[in-house]
Amino acid sequence: MSDRGSRVSDDTVEQFIGRLLQIGVLFAAMVTLVGGAILLVQHGRSPTDYATFRGEPAFLRSLAGIVTAALSGDSRAIVQLGLVLLIATPIARVAFTLVAFALQRDRVYVGVTAIVLALLLFGLFFGIA
Numbered sequence: 001m002s003d004r005g006s007r008v009s010d011d012t013v014e015q016f017i018g019r020l021l022q023i024g025v026l027f028a029a030m031v032t033l034v035g036g037a038i039l040l041v042q043h044g045r046s047p048t049d050y051a052t053f054r055g056e057p058a059f060l061r062s063l064a065g066i067v068t069a070a071l072s073g074d075s076r077a078i079v080q081l082g083l084v085l086l087i088a089t090p091i092a093r094v095a096f097t098l099v100a101f102a103l104q105r106d107r108v109y110v111g112v113t114a115i116v117l118a119l120l121l122f123g124l125f126f127g128i129a
Contacts, residue, residue, distance in 0.1 A: 013096075013097075013100045016096065017093055017096060017097065020089075020092060020093060020096060021089060021090070021093060024085065024086075024088070024089030024092060024093075025086065025089055027085060028082050028083070028085035028086035028089060029082070029086075030082075031078060031081055031082035031085055032078075032079055032082025032083060032086070033082075034078060034082075035070075035075050035076070035077075035078030035079035035080075035081070035082055036075075036079055038073075038075040038078060039075035039076060039078075039079060042075055043075075056076075056080075057076075059077070060076060060077060060080050063084065063124070063125060065077075066080045066081050066084060067081065084124075087124065088124065090120075091117070091120045091121065091124060094113060094116055094117045094120060095117055097113055098110060098113040098114060098117055101113055
């Protein structure tokens, strides 16, 4: 990325991406930690039955279900939301990189990055189930 005119410099993009990744991972870790603490408080003394497999409830298998349940205070959904945020952090990086390439008017990188972003978003929204 060049330093011509009003275009974004390589150093600015790298600094922003680095900060974006740091904040994303820290926020995801905090959400997961809070959810884990609530989960331990609510279910820490519950006996575990390893003889019977119980998968995740249906509401924890979609992004909308996870967000809705997390906002209502479900501890499992809060942990799950933290993991989704962790997965979404590098996706946000790709999205920002797409914008930076577009500002640079670099069509090849915009095209490649758009394809990568589309695949990541497809995996996030349709790969959870």
